Amino acid sequence: MAEDRPRTRIQEKNRAAILEAALDVFSQSGFRGSTLDQIAKAAGLSKPNVLYYFPSKEAIHQALLAELMDVWLEPLRAFTDEGDPIGAILDYVCRKLHMSRKMPRESRLFANEVLQGAPRYGPQITGMLKDLVDEKAAIIRRWSDAGKIAPLDPYHLIFSIWATTQHYADFDVQVRGILHPKDDAHYDDAETFLTAFYRRALNPANTEG
Incomplete structure (x- = not known):
């Protein structure tokens, strides 16, 4: 057409x-x-x-990735150095978990693409996505250097947030099989847990030494 x-x-x-x-x-x-x-x-x-x-099938897949990417990365793009550092990171955690809850298919679409070696999304990973992550990692590193958050590697912090929030979408069958939740109640429990978990991890007062 x-x-x-x-x-x-x-x-x-x-x-x-x-x-x-x-x-x-x-x-x-x-x-x-x-x-x-x-x-x-x-x-x-x-x-x-x-x-x-x-x-072709590939054209449909590429169209999906292109149209969904702006939505999927919006929480990371919205992450800025304004306001309370710990609050900003916790807000990002909650927004990512909310997306897993509301957009599980999109999460699995990207997960499947990456698991297959990102043959269609590879250039964006090493280009646009890397640039965006570099930008946000620099903000986190400045907070860490200033003692506003605990001294954590910013890249692995971001990766851990992706892993802990997207797990609930990508491994939905496993999560539900273990927890047997009522509807999506486990997402509320996950938000409570992850908020407390990251708040403690990010608090500079909890740093040993």
Whole structure:
């Protein structure tokens, strides 16, 4: 489909249906385990109709990554050096956990991409994402050097936040299988735990020496 032409309402609707269906399929089966037939069936469209909007499975996957990336990275972009350092980091933790709760498919989509070696997202990891993480790590390092937070490696702090918050989306079946929570109550418990955990870890008063 020519991308330079304005889309009609039905075209917008069909395109959105394809991307929504693809998000379900890719997040469950990964890129390699997904097929155009699965996406077409989930979207309620024929395979030729899907190919009218996207020339390939890879094109759908790339469109999903591109459209979701701004939303997924918004909490990190919003992280600034204004206000209380510990409060700012805890706010980032809570926002990341909230995204895992509300957007588990998106989390699994990115996790599957990275687990496969990031063949489609690799340049963004070493380019745009690295630059963004470098920028936020520099803020955290300044806080640490000034004694406003405990002396922690800023990169591994960020990685640990990703791991502890996105775990609840990426390993949802395991978490629910162990906890048997009522609805999403475990996310509330996780927020209480992670807030206390990081508050203690970041408090410079708790540093030994």
